Amino acid sequence: MSDHHRSHRPEPGSTALVHRVKGLSDRAIAWLFILPTIVILLAINIFPLIWTIYLSFTNYRVNRPNKAVDFVGLRNYERILSDTDIWITMQATAHFLFWTIFFQVLIGFALAYLINKKFKGNDLLTTIIVLPMMLSPAVVGNFWTFLYQPQIGLFNYVVSFFSGVDPSQFSMIGDVVLAPWAIVIVDTWMWTPFVMLICLAGLRSIPDSIYEAAECDRASKWRQFWTITIPMVLPFLMLAVLFRGIENFKMFDLVVQLTGGGPGSTTELTSINLKREAFEKWRTGYASAYAVILFVTVFGLASIYVKALNRVKDR
């Protein structure tokens, strides 16, 4: 501020600038700083959202830009909510969400609990375990299609080694019963390390002295686990579930690469289904209504969940 008082030879024009900047209030400067963010947010988030809501009430098709756009009211919504195919994709999504979260939390917490013990080389082991998460989903999807190959796939070989079932007798991604599980397995393989890391952060946040106090208070290891470890890690676990839930609700790349939604539409998750409606069938208005429904669903579920999470944290 006082720079131009102190300097003996001010640069030409700099005094004018200082005066102009000085003329701004703190509030104006604050606005100046956040304005770019607000503009970008409006342009790429809020405007498209409002535009989508508008389109959802029309029969607009993006591949026919010259056709007159009619306002159709709630017809798109009616058609979506009464479409049995969409309920099937919803079920597929629910199946995928539930089982991936279930396995990832279970295995992720177990791994974190084990790796939290002090032993030599646990840092290296953590790094190795975390590797799958660092790969591109497209790459993961691609090489798991090889692992799932009935003739040459390692997965089928291992299963047959333990179960005696001939490896060519089943195809993980070609079978309507197995395919939904095939995508659960791959997602679990890829993202369990993420849940493990969050659980590990939770476990490491519990100071040793708490366990020492419990030890002196004559609590068994079993009781310490249930009355100290679990309650203190729970907020972290719930956060992991939230992250994985949101991520997997919009799961696209990995599953498209693995199964492409098939066989039939057994692994056609809502995001894949939505993409087909919007960019293969070009039903833009219809797809917009679909997107709005998904948005409201996710937003509602996430709000309820975050409330529950905060209750647990404040407890």
Add this chain to the structure above:
Amino acid sequence: MAEVTLHQVTKTFGDTVALDHVSLTIADHSFVVLLGPTGAGKTTTLRMISGLDKPDSGDVRFDGTSVNRLMPAQRNVAMVFQQYSLYPHLSVRENLEFPLKSPLLRMAADEIAKTVATVAETLQITHKLDNKATELSGGEMQRVSIGRALVRKPNIYLMDEPLSSLDAKLRADLRIELKRIQAHLGATLLYVTHDQIEAMTMATHVGVLDAGRLVQFGPPREIYENPISIYAASRLGQPRINILPADVFGGAPSGASFIGMRPEQIVQGQGEEGQVTRVERLGDQTRLYLLIKGHDLVTVTEAHTTLKNGDVVKIQPKHAFYFDQEGNRVN
């Protein structure tokens, strides 16, 4: 309650010797205070007895039986941690109930509630019982931490500076209260502190630790009046004992290198001349800082003294302590 004995206990952490052949008997129903600066081995001693750490060599015995192989839970000891170590996700009430809910006790719910209520009353935290443990001030946390020990009837209470973060009034209150509880329950208590008032007022016995060695053990009065070394003498007494070269005053016994004088061992009116450098009026007493033959000295004089800076006072020792070159007592 039990008699707890340490027999030649040694514990090292890497290159640091935390405890060096410490032998100590904490008699049943006694209140033993461990004194010593940071790193003297006070907390390590508590951890040895609690079973949180195991000695490298030596024995910890409860009523004569070695407990070296027992886990903390099996030893049935209650410990108050310096850093409180409350269960942060539980309420104050749940923290106090936690040890009572141990399946080992099989205590009835109404009995648990009654015990918690009594202890909360004693520690003046009844109005905080439903607070979360993290929503407390430092002093309140410390009281909950003490309460979590007091709800139990263990073999021994182990307390690591339990009053250190309380304000002066509460500390005075709880000092009396702890002493009363200990006397009432006939509890065995091992207590670690820096505070010499706590040591003098509560202890039946004081143990002085110096760099992992127990250098003196006895009733506080005895350690105060008959310290075996400069180190032990410096642990108790306020203002601190004055240590001067023995030849400042005449009459030192042979082998004495230092003279140690507490304020009450200094007689004013005759002897060597000293110059007043500072007068500190504390209300009930006035502290006099003197410079005598180039050495600083602190003594206590009457509260309403008219002495001021620059005045000359004559002093001489009375029943002073003498120490040799190594600081050991010679008279």
